[in-house]
Amino acid sequence: MAESARRLFSVAEANAALPAVGARLTRLRELRDGIVRERERLDVLWQRLDAGEAVLAELGARQQALEGLAAEFGALVAEVEATGVVVRDVEAGLVDFPAEVRGIPIFLCWRLGEPGVGFWHGVSEGFAGRRPIASIEEPTAPGPN
Secondary structure: OOHHHOOOOOHHHHHHHHHHHHHHHHHHHHHHHHHHHHHHHHHHHHHHHHOOOOOHHHHHHHHHHHHHHHHHHHHHHHHHHHOOOEEEEOOOOEEEEEEEEOOEEEEEEEEOOOOOOOEEEEOOOOHHHOEEOHHHHOOOOOOOO
């Protein structure tokens, strides 16, 4: 999605999206764990094949399982991002909601497990640059840098 066409969220809209986003992030974590397990199984099967064991059929089945998990993972990330939400880190459960404050683009930042969207950061900053939402809601607060 082009940067200029990206959906902008209010804090209320971002908070309203959290149940669905949280459920998808949880599923993405499950898929990631499944992908890791399948890769480990494949590594073991390749070693067994190299040692002369007849595991080619099992190797093919495990490869298909891995490809299925990877396809579901990719589709789910695309589904989340199609709503305008930016998936930053599945392991940390970190997403950003594009927003704007006084004409300046920012991201509303949320991590799985937090009760609501309580932080923001500039578009060139990451998680380490998070600041409390209250710092942008105050009319006398300076705008994002």
